[in-house]
Amino acid sequence: MMGHWIIAPVVLPAIVAGLMIILLRGSLRLQRLASVASIVALNGIAIALLWAATIHGPEAYHLGNWPAPFGIVLVLDRLSALMVALLSALALAVVLYTIGSRWDQKGAHFHPLLQFLLMGIAGAFLTGDAFNLFVFFEVLLIASYGLMVHAGGAARTRVAVQYVGFNLIGSALFLIALALVYGVTGTLNMADLAVKLPDLPEGDVALIRVAAVMLILVFAIKGALVPLQFWLPGTYANAPGVVAAMFAVMTKIGAYATLRVGTLVFPPDLPATGDLLSTLLFPASLVTLAVGAIGVLGATTLPRLAAFGGIASMGTAFLALSAFTPQTTVAALYYILHATLATALLFLVSDLVTRRRAHARLDQATAPIAGSGLIASLYLVAAIAMAGMPPLSGFIGKLLILDAFRDQAPLVWTVILVSSFLMILGFARAGSTLFWKPADSEAPPADHPPEAFCMTATFGLIAGLALLTIFAGPVTDWLATLADALDQPTGYIEANRLGQEP
Amino acid sequence: MTLLIDIFLSVLLVGGGIFALVGSYGLLRLPQPMQRLHAPTKATTVGVGAALVVSAFGMVPQGGGISWHELLITAFLLVTAPISALFLAKTLILRGEDPAPLPDSGTGRPWSTLSSDPDA
Amino acid sequence: MEALLASLIGVLTFTGVYLLLRQRTFPVILGLTFLSYAVNLFLFAAGRLVVNAAPIIGRSQTYADPLPQALVLTAIVISFGMTAVMMILAVGGHLASGHDRVNTGDEPTEDAG
């Protein structure tokens, strides 16, 4: 049993960030050291948590020693442990890349903000309380605002206004939904809701349905689901490359929360909501996938291309989530693992390219970039991963989804496969302009020193994708147990020890 | 005794209400901006002062003690109201919103608000 | 009384959304502020309306539901932080680009200075 370690992913980054603010403001080197140390430790903790969740099953941590549902609980189960592990692995790549690329020199407070972001995301993954989920959403969002405008610039700052503004609408909606949930049921603990909602009086059903769809729409904003995706392309394309890479996991929070709420609080067998969420998510995710794929083909800059790739991956992930069956959940989670690493990789590669290129536009060639062979190969790998081509995990993820949606084959398969086609086209066109097409008259850019940390980070992500591919069998088996636990969340609910002394 | 306090407090309340109303009414009725400044800074303060006194002694008829917080608020308002008024007046002066021309300061220096103005 | 609060929440939302649909950052921020007023009141309404029942133990016979109040407190603080960040972003965007349009992609070309 993990005990206090469950909260470590939240408290550790917070304390490290606090110490950075107090003691290390003067020294970027020490900040880097602390940041890396914290993230390495986080990885260790995440692995331990993953191990514990696998061995012992769900475990709750009663904050303040108050019994649930009256206090706030954190719940460690396979899903939360997995997401925390994914987060910390990604963070390691991002922090290494940041150091290598010196993005952190281009503005103040990169590392504290990164730590706070990790804290917020980990908190969101671990919490078992609906309102606390809101709080940690806000923590991660506000840290993301800071990271988004890191290093400044007119375009970036202006897009950040939109990003913040749109997310504030999301936050408002979240609060409305939570108010409805509490106003109708009188509780905020998700397990408690799972227990109480089946007994909901008939007359309250309409309101709780509204709350349910509002929650899902909030998560859809985070997950950039059409028609709430407008914020994403600009944001991701204008964010610093490292930040965009880190954001790869932020869209997945929307998917995570949808999965959690859609299986625990409003499962398909809940009479009040039934297949409400599926009915909502299914068409939206299909359109999202299409919008993303069309965007990949139509993107005018490399970062935008990566951003639309991200949208397409979210469409795919939500599509897989939308059925809320164990089989689709396995496919969804496997795909989410893949898409997080792949999207991050693509953004890092995109950053490698754009930092070496005179401009980021895809319709005009520039002089060949320094180290183009290696970077082109990295781009190729990233593109393969994003487009879901073999041999990387994206293909397996896609196969899993296609296989799981056999019943709706004509529609789902068509959308997925046509989208893949558009993305292949888009990536190929972009890549051939970037790496093959020679510029007319431009002088070659200044020699760009190879950045060992950047390469470590990108290769680390590739290694992650490779491992995910090679160990697809064990991973999906493990996920199958997870998916079954989500389908029958009694373990999760019992871990809360509702109404009993913690 | 209780009745006396009751009456006293009631008179205060009625008076305070009227003063508060006068302050806000003056804001509407007085024609010049500087004139309007007079009404609320004083009348309203007195009105609120009345309410505060009532609040301070409000529990006495029921056998409670005097509440002293209200004295603090009164003191606070007395200190701040002139500063607020000063700033409002400075704003009016700077923006030339009051029609009446300013007198000379008699010290050979302009009024401070206009001292950065080359025309002053 | 309930109708008053409900309609007030509606009106605040109306103003908030209307301002959110303006083309400059400042009204958009004010819109978000209005929206957060509305939302805070809505969250508060989850505890229903009670008078003379502040949840201070021993000060009255019945108590208003303290939980939504605590939640609103959190929400107020958070929306303050968010507004502050939004504000500096608006300032930054204006200083960096020379205008304060909220929509990107429709800025006039003479926006250089």
Next chain:
Amino acid sequence: MLKRLFPHPYLTLTLIVLWFLLVNEWKIGSLVMATFLATALPHLTAGWWPDRPRIRRPFALAAYALLVLWDVIIANFQVARIVLFMPRHKIRSAWITIPLDLRSPEAITLLAGTITMTPGTLTADMSADGRALLVHALHAPDPGAVRDDIKARYESRLIRIFG
């Protein structure tokens, strides 16, 4: 030593009183707390109040306060009358310059505050050398009389208090 401990003794005293006004109960604990805070807070803000005003006659200050309070209450009725009943065209507003004999910033501020709080007049500005106040009178058919009244009734008292 004592000066170092209490940079502004009147402030400290005021704060002790304020604390009791705040907590509204007469306990030993409150006194301990009041003393502690009234000592600590002026230290926290001492850097922002580098000089210390001299008050030569503290009791005269108390008397002045009562005088002003009385004037405030009485003269408020005049303002109410003007606001409510005087026809607009009959209101004779005027700007009045008050040359100052006071020099202490605290004293001038107190005077300005007094002028504003007593109805009918309002301090609107100070000259750029701090030697005159600009006062606006709501209804002053004889501005000179108002000026003389202010100087005699308030400024002279303040000169005695602050020296």
Next chain:
Amino acid sequence: MSLALIAALPFLGALLPGLAIRAGRNACAASAGSVTLLALILLALKVPTVLAGGVVHTRVDWLPALGLNANFMLDGLGLLFALMILGIGLLIILYARFYLETTDPMGQFYVFLMLFQGAMLGIVLSDNILLLLIFWELTSLSSFLLIGYWKHLPEGRQGARMALAVTGGGGLFLIAGLLILGGIVGSYDLTMILAQKDAIQASDWYLPALILILLGAFTKSAQFPFHFWLPHAMAAPTPVSAYLHSATMVKAGIYLMARLWPVLAGTPEWFWIVATAGLVTMVLGAGIAFFKDDLKAVLAFSTVSHLGLITMLLGFGTKAAATVAVFHIINHATFKAALFMSAGIVDHAAHTRDLSRLGGLRKLMPVTFGIVLLASLSMAGIPPLNGFLSKELMLEEAAHTTWISPWAMGLLATTGALFSVAYSFRLLAHGFLGPPRTDYPAMPHDPGAGLWSAPAFLVLLVVLIGVFPMATAAWLVDAAAGAVTGQPVAVEIHHWHGLGSAALWMSLTATGGGLLMLGAFPRLRAVWGAAPRPEAKRLFDGLIEPLAAAARSLTGLVHNGSFNRAVAVAVLAIAGVSLWAFLGGSHAAGTRSLLPVDFTSLSVWGLMVAAALATPFLHRDRVVALLLTGVVGLLIAPLFAVFSAPDLALTQISVEVVTILLMLLALHFLPRTTPAESTFPRRLADAGIAAIAGLGIGWLAWAMLTRQPAFAPISHFHLAQSKPGAGGTNAVNTIIVDFRGYDTYGEIIVLGIAALVIFALSETLLRSPAVTRRLANLPRPREDGDRHPMMLVVATRFLLPMALMVGVYVYLRGHNLPGGGFVAGLVFAIAYLMQYMASGYEWSQARQRHDHHVLIGWGVLIASLCGVGAWVAGLPFLTSGFDYVHLWPLEEFELATAAIFDLGVFLCVLGAVLLALASLSRLALRTGEAPNTRPFDIDPAMRDR
């Protein structure tokens, strides 16, 4: 394991050339070659087993849940292809070593080539169709890289993209087809699938699966109408053309059709689709080849044609035809690869591949001519070469096949053969015969043996198979055809079938006709040139470019950066979805008894509604808009007070004023007015959207306010435990610092982060020259000459300690009465702001002891450590403790760890607000304006003014 090893070897080998290139070009080629050779040897070891009718299997579980496993199998068909892939691969590696220029990155070439080889080998060795799919798509990818190998050539880029689009796209159809196939059978293992012919052909899903699979195969094998990509792939270096686009990759589609032949073939659908596509491709490809001038283009269309021939044979669905198909696969690989390599040699030597600029090479390049001569004659189907043997068998099969009418197939097949003869002879005649010319771009000569040995070896095979088919090829054909048909095959290949054989006459017709056609070339060429015909590249570009352009404009249109539209869409979507959800469930009106309206509330309500509704009309003056917002924000406080929420009233008031200050600070840098930019209809529409939102939320509020909660709210616990459990009588405060202290923990961190963000961005802004320039040029209306008015400073000297004391008081009483660390922090902050406003930030900050960052840091740290402290007692994070202390002479008082947590809250809030506002005021520090040195500007006590 060993099959998996064979399949894996090229991939492992792909690492070597990249490394070996540092040791030189020979080492590089040798590394690739030796790996290939090793694989070939390992494969050879399996030959006896396969020839004995055995099937070699290797199974490795990969993703059993899906049915995707690394299962390999080797039977006759696989063996045939594997031998071709590795054998020709070896020759290509040799050839490429001498073909590539020193300026070409050879390491990269061999890496890509080995990747391709591995992928191709994987296809033919897979026993799992999902695994096959993976390798299938990998061939598309690696071929993309190889075609685009010469990066500077635009044709290379376009050809590569076209090839990827067509074959990769086809691969997607294949995915669907194979998934359906696996679904019908219940397994993705070929071994299982091949045993399920009846089930598959009886299934409703047979036809969709067939079509999808064939789309995959046809695109890969360049069958009509997907044939157009192959000639454009010729931009690749010649070794690539020889390897991928004649011998191997394009045969992947053929392989797939042959592989699935046992379960898919034999139905009318199969016959009509496959045979027709093959037939059309064969005739069309050969016809076009005749008119092409580029040697490689001739060969490319020839390849298209021959692939059509093989496809057609497979389409017939008979055992005999399938056997011929297998035989022709071998033959085509030998002569076509040899021809491609020879074309490369000519190109190398003469610096052109254009037939109209060549001719007479026979004398200049005798060795090359010899190779080309034999290979071309084989291609034309001239005895006794191997091409002749399979062509005869093909014509025989065609003659006996009824397609539309009994003779149509025979006629068309003969036509195809005729064209084939024509272009083969043209290649010889126009390229090599005739007198030598004087105007070659470079003087042609035979290359070194390194370059010609590989094609020579292949031509040797052409001759050997041609002369001794039964000795050299029959065993392989038997094995492969046996695997294709699933029946034992013992092929009989003869040169002479007697005068009665239809093929003889068809063949003679074809040869004669071909020669005539060559003779008429100039005239035919003129007709061809005048005839309108679809140009593949234009058609493809006409499809893809508009697609890309449409995607670009659609994306630009949808994601045009309009925040307003995004908000409008979001609001409408939220409203619409919510309404839909609401209508889908039952709703009962609330039964809660309502509160009577009181006077105060009504007036406050009226004010707020009026102020809120006035804002849309007056908002363009931003100060007025801010004032109106302030009115609304301020009046929420009494509302909270009326409805029993004193803590909220306190918080609302203090937050409101700080917000106003912040906005005023910000407004300094922004325009003071908002221009009127919206048309009246737009404003009306916006108002409509806003009204929908307002009505929706208002209705929800009403519905919620008028009902009782369905279950007892959890807050009864908080009320009951506030005093005994958490040690405070203010239940809101005990929730904030104790029951839900963790929320507060997150909340103060939000605030802290906000301040950090504001600080960081203001730092960044100040670094930007454009920003500092704009800051210096901010419009400065007429300004107050008195920056720090004395009276404000003097008042602040009293007010500040007073306010601080109020702050302390609010903090201390919070646990039991309204207040707490948060409000206290704000009160402190407001007090400090008062000081900053009075004497300026620089002056004030210089006389202060703390840095705002440190306050935030300590706040976070204290709150964290207060939480962690509970671990010491073995209790969870943020568990609080409290006790009542008696300390003479003081009265009993309470000490609670929650107060420490609240101190963290206090510090964080104070630091955050101060840092945020300080950052903004730092921006306002004017360039060239020195900060004040005294607390106020005008000091009446100064004598010398």
Next chain:
Amino acid sequence: MILPYALLFMSACLALALVLNLVRLLTAPTVTDRILTLDTMTVNTLALVILYGIWGGTGLYVEAAILLALTSFVGTVAYCRFLLRGSIIE
């Protein structure tokens, strides 16, 4: 007891005063008038809160009144400084 009636009377006065404030706020000829109105409004609100505290007899709202007084002052000075100097802190 007449105190409740007096309370009601003053509440009515304040409510009316607030309405007058609103009219002024919306119709004010100068922005300074609007600031002045907001200041007045705050003080009137403060009085209302105090009255409400007297009505309920809990004394829970005095702190709110203290804060209102503080904020009304700070707000007014800030608005004026904004109009006077542009930057409220310099």
